[in-house]
Amino acid sequence: MPELPEVETVKKGLEDFIINQTIKKIYLSGLPLRFPLPNNFKTLVLGKEILSVGRRAKYLLFYLSGNISIISHLGMSGSYRVLSSTESQDYIPEKHDHVIFEFKDFKVVYNDPRRFGYIFITDKDPQDHKLIKPLGPEPMSNSFNENTLAEAFYRKDRPVKNALLDQSILSGLGNIYVCEALFRSNINPKKKIKQLVYSDGSPKNSLIILKNKINEIIEEAIALGGSSLKDFSNAEGKMGYFQNTFTVYGREGESCISEECNANIIRIIQSGRSTFYCPNCQK
Numbered sequence: 563m564p565e566l567p568e569v570e571t572v573k574k575g576l577e578d579f580i581i582n583q584t585i586k587k588i589y590l591s592g593l594p595l596r597f598p599l600p601n602n603f604k605t606l607v608l609g610k611e612i613l614s615v616g617r618r619a620k621y622l623l624f625y626l627s628g629n630i631s632i633i634s635h636l637g638m639s640g641s642y643r644v645l646s647s648t649e650s651q652d653y654i655p656e657k658h659d660h661v662i663f664e665f666k667d668f669k670v671v672y673n674d675p676r677r678f679g680y681i682f683i684t685d686k687d688p689q690d691h692k693l694i695k696p697l698g699p700e701p702m703s704n705s706f707n708e709n710t711l712a713e714a715f716y717r718k719d720r721p722v723k724n725a726l727l728d729q730s731i732l733s734g735l736g737n738i739y740v741c742e743a744l745f746r747s748n749i750n751p752k753k754k755i756k757q758l759v760y761s762d763g764s765p766k767n768s769l770i771i772l773k774n775k776i777n778e779i780i781e782e783a784i785a786l787g788g789s790s791l792k793d794f795s796n797a798e799g800k801m802g803y804f805q806n807t808f809t810v811y812g813r814e815g816e817s818c819i820s821e822e823c824n825a826n827i828i829r830i831i832q833s834g835r836s837t838f839y840c841p842n843c844q845k
């Protein structure tokens with residue numbers, strides 16, 4: 563599932579092509595995504611110029627001329643792919659292509675086999691949209707720091723794994739990066755969040771480390787995604803994901819990467835989701 567770094571990679575990849583380009587044609591598969599597209603979608607976006615592309619958490623924001631914005635979430639399996647002018651000429655929509663934006667020299671295809679993604683359109687500031695407004699601070703932003711985390715964690719009994727997946731506390735992190743950040747911070751995913759905060763409400767050192775590791779991992783993942791951007795427009799649409807550097811995620815039963823540790827990575831279920839961690843390194 564695309565998380566913040568992957569969506570950021572998609573954003574950067576698309577930006578190189580679509581800024582200042584006018585949407586000439588739209589193809590719609592007619593199949594509903596997680597939510598149906600608005601009926602007037604075509605009318606609203608045809609002929610509009612793309613002024614900029616933004617990202618908030620896992621949402622892509624396309625700012626169009628005429629005060630129209632598209633809010634796009636990739637769900638479980640959504641992807642955007644740029645077709646070169648040669649590829650565009652004879653392109654026949656494939657089975658899971660749901661939206662195709664046609665520009666002067668190229669096309670942008672939104673493909674989504676599982677159709678959990680969704681696309682909204684708004685004539686207001688997308689930052690005020692009901693999906694965007696309740697989101698917590700972004701990793702690497704000034705509003706994400708040990709004090710805001712300490713405030714959210716103070717006297718709360720939730721396991722830290724679940725709290726970090728809560729998009730109102732911190733936005734953009736999914737299962738993979740939460741597992742990886744907890745491993746790097748040596749924090750057990752089942753630890754109660756109040757244990758990371760002193761009784762006077764100030765953050766413990768472990769919480770400061772956790773905040774730093776979250777930022778570090780997101781920064782690295784974005785850099786890795788970005789490094790393979792040159793392949794972004796190929797027909798495969800492959801992007802540089804972080805998967806080659808997973809230390810715990812998806813590694814159940816394999817040995818811990820820490821040289822001093824002889825334990826194996828284990829998998830447990832928390833709130834219906836798999837958590838991977840090292841029982842020896844993560845206390």
Ligand SMILES: [Zn+2]
Pocket residue numbers: 818819820823824825840841842843844
């Ligand atoms: Zn270990």
